[in-house]
Amino acid sequence: MITTEYAPGSPCWLDLGAPDVRAAASFYGAVLGWDYESMGASEAGEDFEGGVFKKDGKVVGGLGKLTEEGARPAWMLYYSVTDADATTEAVRRAGGTVRVEPMDLDEWGRMAQYSDPLGGQFAVWQPGTTAGLDLVDEPGSLAWVELFTTDGAAAREFYGGLFDWQFSDMPLPGGAGTYTLITPAGLSEDRMHGGLMEMGAQDLTLTDGRPYWHPVFAVEDCDAAAARVTEKGGEVQMGPQDMEGVGRLAVCLDPAGAEFVLLAPSEA
Incomplete structure (x- = not known):
């Protein structure tokens, strides 16, 4: 499970790059019950810096205008590190690409963004006054x-x-392959925070064959949340369906094409 005790290597933040900030805020507000808090606006009244999503007053993610030429709308996942500069050099040594050099965000922390050697994009966060999501x-x-x-x-x-x-590793039902579970260094399996799965490039149609990370959001009722996705202009690509020992889930796209998963976890 993900906790707000952000051990090194654990997910600690995520933000969405969207072509239309206001439309994205409206969509996720309807689907997940999020409030959007802007951090600034232009003279024309259009958000230029983006802002944060909140649930019951607590920060659950960030939102910003997609500005990179040729980039697709997507969620960016950040992992906690103790030294963003050292991590950046480690990425280079391991064959990854530095997309955004380490930079300070005021007193909140220091961040950098990368691509792994196969093209999967991710980011890191070195905490300052902000450790991560609330x-x-x-x-x-x-x-x-x-x-x-x-x-x-x-x-x-x-x-x-x-x-x-x-x-x-754990086998997937019906011989569908292997799912690899991820746990931060030195922690017990109850702190598992994610997984990885090998797929053919032909199956990664969203990114034209390039690997990618996506977030899974907990919901109380997967079917109801998935219905709101379609009602608000998104798309349900798979599900809702039950996964033994996991819960009921649906793979979705927001109206701009960013992928995410809805999960109503199984009761322990």
């Missing part, structure tokens, strides 16, 4: 992260070397 693993918040990659062994080598993650 709310996780509750309805309407981040509960899990997943990587779809074209080479599971290469992904394990890269991320394992970078974050010292612990991995364990």
Whole structure:
């Protein structure tokens, strides 16, 4: 499970790059019950810096205008590190690409963004006054992260070397392959925070064959939340369906095409 005790290598933040900030805020507000708090606006009244999503007054994510030429709307996942500069050099040594060099965000912390050697994009956060999200693993918040990659062994080598993650494999039902579970270094399996799955490039149609990370958001009622996705202009790509030992889930796209998963976890 993800907790707000952000151990090194654990997910601690996420933000959405969207072509229309106001439309994205409206969509996720309807689907997940989020409030949007803007951090600024232009003279024309259009958000230029974006802002944060909140659930019951607690920060659950960030939202910003998609400005990178050719970039697709997507959620960016951040992992906690003690030294963003050292992590950046480790990324380079391991064959990754530095997309955004380490930079300070006022007193809140220091961040950097990368691509792994196969093209999967991710980011890191070195905490200052802000350790990460205020709310996780509750309805309407981040509960899990997943990587779809074209080479599971290469992904394990890269991320394992970078974050010292612990991995364990479990077979998927019906011989559908292997799902690799991820736990931060030195922690017990009850602190698992995500998984990775190898898929063919032909199956990664969303990114034209490039690996990608996506968030899983906890909800109380997966069917009701999935219905709100379609009502508000999004798309349900898979489900809702039951996954034994996991819960009921649906793979979704927001109206701009950013992927996320809704999960009503199984009762313990």
